[in-house]
Amino acid sequence: MTSSLPLWITLSYVAIAMAIGLHARRGQSMQSLEQWGVAGRSMGPVTLYLLIAAGGVSAYTFMGAPGWAYSKGVPVFYVVVYLAYLAMVAWYCGPRVWAFGEQFGHVTQASAISDRYQSPFLGGLSALVMSVGALAYAVLQTIGSAYILSVMSGGAIPVWAGVVAVLCCIAVYLFIGGQRAIGRTNAFQGALMFSVAWAVGLWAAYSANGTVNFAAVFERLSRDHATWMSLPGEGGSMSFSFWTTSIVVSMFSFMPPVWTQWMSADSARTVRRSATWLPTYYLVILPMVIVGFIGIYRLPDLVRSDTVVLEYAMQFLPMWLVGLLGAGTLAASMSSSEPFIHSVALTYGKDILQPLLRLSDEVTARLSRWLILPLMALIVGPLAIAEPGSLVMILLVGLGFASQVLPAFIGMFLWPRASKTGVITGILVGFVLTTLFTTVWKHPLGIHAGFWGLMLNLPVFVVVSLLTRPVDASVTTRFFRIAAPQWYRRRQALGELAGDLEH
Amino acid sequence: MKRGVVLPATAVGWSLLLAFLGTLILGVWPVIGWVNQQPMWWGLPAILVWSYGIVLVSCLVMAWANRVVEQDDDQ
Numbered sequence: 001m002t003s004s005l006p007l008w009i010t011l012s013y014v015a016i017a018m019a020i021g022l023h024a025r026r027g028q029s030m031q032s033l034e035q036w037g038v039a040g041r042s043m044g045p046v047t048l049y050l051l052i053a054a055g056g057v058s059a060y061t062f063m064g065a066p067g068w069a070y071s072k073g074v075p076v077f078y079v080v081v082y083l084a085y086l087a088m089v090a091w092y093c094g095p096r097v098w099a100f101g102e103q104f105g106h107v108t109q110a111s112a113i114s115d116r117y118q119s120p121f122l123g124g125l126s127a128l129v130m131s132v133g134a135l136a137y138a139v140l141q142t143i144g145s146a147y148i149l150s151v152m153s154g155g156a157i158p159v160w161a162g163v164v165a166v167l168c169c170i171a172v173y174l175f176i177g178g179q180r181a182i183g184r185t186n187a188f189q190g191a192l193m194f195s196v197a198w199a200v201g202l203w204a205a206y207s208a209n210g211t212v213n214f215a216a217v218f219e220r221l222s223r224d225h226a227t228w229m230s231l232p233g234e235g236g237s238m239s240f241s242f243w244t245t246s247i248v249v250s251m252f253s254f255m256p257p258v259w260t261q262w263m264s265a266d267s268a269r270t271v272r273r274s275a276t277w278l279p280t281y282y283l284v285i286l287p288m289v290i291v292g293f294i295g296i297y298r299l300p301d302l303v304r305s306d307t308v309v310l311e312y313a314m315q316f317l318p319m320w321l322v323g324l325l326g327a328g329t330l331a332a333s334m335s336s337s338e339p340f341i342h343s344v345a346l347t348y349g350k351d352i353l354q355p356l357l358r359l360s361d362e363v364t365a366r367l368s369r370w371l372i373l374p375l376m377a378l379i380v381g382p383l384a385i386a387e388p389g390s391l392v393m394i395l396l397v398g399l400g401f402a403s404q405v406l407p408a409f410i411g412m413f414l415w416p417r418a419s420k421t422g423v424i425t426g427i428l429v430g431f432v433l434t435t436l437f438t439t440v441w442k443h444p445l446g447i448h449a450g451f452w453g454l455m456l457n458l459p460v461f462v463v464v465s466l467l468t469r470p471v472d473a474s475v476t477t478r479f480f481r482i483a484a485p486q487w488y489r490r491r492q493a494l495g496e497l498a499g500d501l502e503h
Numbered sequence: 504m505k506r507g508v509v510l511p512a513t514a515v516g517w518s519l520l521l522a523f524l525g526t527l528i529l530g531v532w533p534v535i536g537w538v539n540q541q542p543m544w545w546g547l548p549a550i551l552v553w554s555y556g557i558v559l560v561s562c563l564v565m566a567w568a569n570r571v572v573e574q575d576d577d578q
Contacts, residue, residue: 074551077551080557080558081530085561087561088526091565091568214546214547218543230550243531243532244531244532248531272572276562279561279562282558286551414508414509415508486513486516491507
């Protein structure tokens with residue numbers, strides 16, 4: 001690539017994101033976890049919608065998903081389905097999580113777990129293990145950011161310099177503005193990504209077929225590439241069972257930044273309204289996937305399928321659009337990595353160091369804020385530069401754990417009898433089985449490893465919970481008054497809760 | 504008396520639960536197996552159209568649920 005226009009457009013995006021991130025603080029003191037961690041629980045529905053949407057749309061949308069369309073075909077749409085279901089889970093759980101946070105002072109997922117099960121150990125353990133997947137995810141997004149800068153500069157910005165530049169940029173506004181900065185920058189990044197994705201997708205369709213109608217793409221594919229057009233897709237890897245179990249596992253994987261985002265809303269109603277319209281944002285995936293499909297016949301010899309959109313843009317689209325694509329992809333990477341880094345710093349401070357060192361809230365808030373710097377300098381940055389081959393495996397194991405924390409949430413929203421021991425035992429057996437079926441014997445019988453884990457995890461969780469001492473009734477009462485108010489009132493009216501208290 | 508599982512306490516609550524579960528069933532086997540056998544819809548792969556149909560249905564179900572919840576809150 002000879003033109004410097006794409007690089008300048010991409011760098012302009014970085015400058016605007018910086019300015020928005022720095023401006024987000026606007027005179028607010030960031031000395032408390034309530035402010036730095038959850039933006040003083042102040043976000044309205046539009047900001048929250050874009051915060052969650054942009055946080056959920058990573059570089060995968062601009063690189064991985066089109067790559068899947070290019071190499072496998074329609075199996076890629078399982079992502080759209082599970083994201084829609086994830087929004088429905090958010091609709092149910094999000095307002096309750098917000099109310100827990102508002103009434104009990106939680107700012108992290110682990111602090112809610114710790115409180116519900118009266119176990120700082122369980123809270124700290126979940127914080128620590130969840131952070132493995134979260135950090136691996138942040139590293140992969142940072143690598144994506146650096147790769148984009150390298151491509152946009154025609155190789156003039158090496159990957160290590162791209163990593164340093166992107167992390168410095170994020171570090172500055174994250175330190176200064178915390179969750180407020182993430183909210184504002186994600187709102188900008190979310191709008192940018194959506195516009196860029198559709199501009200690129202429509203332009204690509206027009207350049208390939210002389211019309212913006214996507215049907216022309218599939219008319220051509222159905223003649224010569226029929227296996228891409230239905231399940232199990234090209235290569236035969238997406239069976240009905242893998243489609244189904246992947247969706248079920250993914251929709252119940254609650255990553256910590258999402259909880260922090262729910263807690264940042266100004267009301268439970270805001271969380272509900274944002275979740276309601278959240279699936280509409282996933283229209284962003286469609287045009288990018290269409291470019292992947294176009295690549296099947298216009299770029300048949302690609303070595304790396306996840307570069308299909310970038311390669312297509314550089315060969316067939318105008319330079320200004322290539323620059324916008326660079327900015328959009330960088331926005332997707334940054335908007336996903338910054339909430340993960342922020343939530344890991346927050347949970348390390350609040351759920352591990354505070355109980356361990358018996359720190360005050362003020363010291364914990366300061367410490368959490370400063371923690372983003374060593375996290376970036378000692379973990380995310382070096383790993384992004386070194387790109388260890390085991391990184392994807394670490395991420396898969398981390399996500400495997402995330403899917404196995406489900407019992408902790410069942411005990412928070414649906415089943416008061418869930419006990420600490422039941423949750424820990426369920427998580428442990430589920431995690432071990434998921435890890436085995438992810439790394440050693442991959443997805444036996446075409447069923448997702450996480451689903452196998454849940455099939456063992458959930459019965460063990462129920463049986464052990466029933467056999468062990470439940471959490472004190474005053475705690476479950478406190479939680480279920482919020483989690484299930486009508487159910488609680490009805491049981492209270494029937495006099496059943498008196499019996500509960502005795503158990 | 505044991506601590507039971509949280510279930511809807513009203514008929515409308517049960518309707519909402521069924522609507523959520525129904526939407527979930529739309530996206531998984533066996534429904535997705537039936538969709539996969541269909542020819543193209545409006546020139547697009549049936550799975551593509553169905554996936555975005557699920558996006559629409561999930562929004563509508565949640566919008567309806569909002570009305571129910573907010574009416575309850577007001578009462």
